[in-house]
Amino acid sequence: QVQLQESGPGLVKPSETLSLTCTVSGGSISSGSYYWSWLRQPPGKGLEWIGFMHYSGRSDYNPSLKSRATISVDTSKNQFSLKLISVTAADAALYYCARFNFNGPNTHGDYWGQGTLVTVSS
Amino acid sequence: QSVLTQPPSVSAAPGQKVTISCSGSSFNIGNNHVSWYQQLPGTAPKLLIYENNKRPSGIPDRFSGSKSGTSATLGITGLQTGDEADYYCGTWDNSLSTHVVFGGGTQLTVL
Numbered sequence: 280q281v282q283l284q285e286s287g288p289g290l291v292k293p294s295e296t297l298s299l300t301c302t303v304s305g306g307s308i309s310s311g312s313y314y315w316s317w318l319r320q321p322p323g324k325g326l327e328w329i330g331f332m333h334y335s336g337r338s339d340y341n342p343s344l345k346s347r348a349t350i351s352v353d354t355s356k357n358q359f360s361l362k363l364i365s366v367t368a369a370d371a372a373l374y375y376c377a378r379f380n381f382n383g384p385n386t387h388g389d390y391w392g393q394g395t396l397v398t399v400s401s
Numbered sequence: 402q403s404v405l406t407q408p409p410s411v412s413a414a415p416g417q418k419v420t421i422s423c424s425g426s427s428f429n430i431g432n433n434h435v436s437w438y439q440q441l442p443g444t445a446p447k448l449l450i451y452e453n454n455k456r457p458s459g460i461p462d463r464f465s466g467s468k469s470g471t472s473a474t475l476g477i478t479g480l481q482t483g484d485e486a487d488y489y490c491g492t493w494d495n496s497l498s499t500h501v502v503f504g505g506g507t508q509l510t511v512l
Contacts, residue, residue, distance in 0.1 A: 316501075325403060326438075326446065326489055328501035342498040375445055379501070386493040386501055387436035387451040394445050 281306040283376050283392035290398050291370075297363040297397060301376030308357045309334040314379040315352060315359040316388060319372040327372075331379055332359065371399045404429060405490055407504035413480055414512050421475040421507045423490030429502055433493040435473040437466055440487045440506075449488075450475065482511050 287299035316331035330340035332350040352359045377388040406424040413419040435453050438446040450466035465476045490504040
């Protein structure tokens with residue numbers, strides 16, 4: 280059973296960089312056609328996809344966040360990470376990591392972490 | 402403003418059936434598969450339906466999905482109080498920039 284667990288600071292100052300890590304267990308991050316993803320959900324609001332990366336290096340990002348978000352994969356640690364620069368109050372949210380299946384017309388997230396709350400405040 | 406359009410809320414009595422719609426365009430639902438997620442209060446989203454109508458292992462057949470043109474529908478029969486949750490549709494969008502998109506979510510109340 281694949282499990283994902285987010286970790287990182289719960290509080291980030293405005294204009295600084297948000298850094299989160301997702302540790303994958305129960306499966307290899309470098310197997311198959313899976314794309315390792317970050318999503319977020321502001322309190323009381325809906326889901327927003329941030330981006331994803333395949334272990335080969337192929338990645339894609341939400342156009343609205345592309346200039347600020349970077350996802351990286353560390354196959355040696357079976358982890359992947361998110362860095363979001365120049366954060367503002369609008370970036371405060373519950374951040375989820377997830378495993379996405381992505382091939383042809385099919386995209387879906389089959390395993391999700393429990394989420395980690397990030398607050399932006401000085 | 403979400404790319405996919407869902408009703409904000411639906412409700413029905415225990416044992417009844419409910420459907421949740423998800424409307425998009427030819428850039429997304431019209432040419433890609435739809436997935437549905439259930440988010441119980443205080444928990445992470447859980448995959449309910451993928452590739453329009455397939456259920457992952459462990460998802461009861463009370464949950465079903467369908468797609469026609471640029472719209473998709475989630476159906477839930479034999480409603481239980483434990484089904485009270487937010488439901489989201491999602492798919493790939495091939496417009497100006499390709500990316501994953503979701504509906505705004507539908508809150509299901511089992512009266």
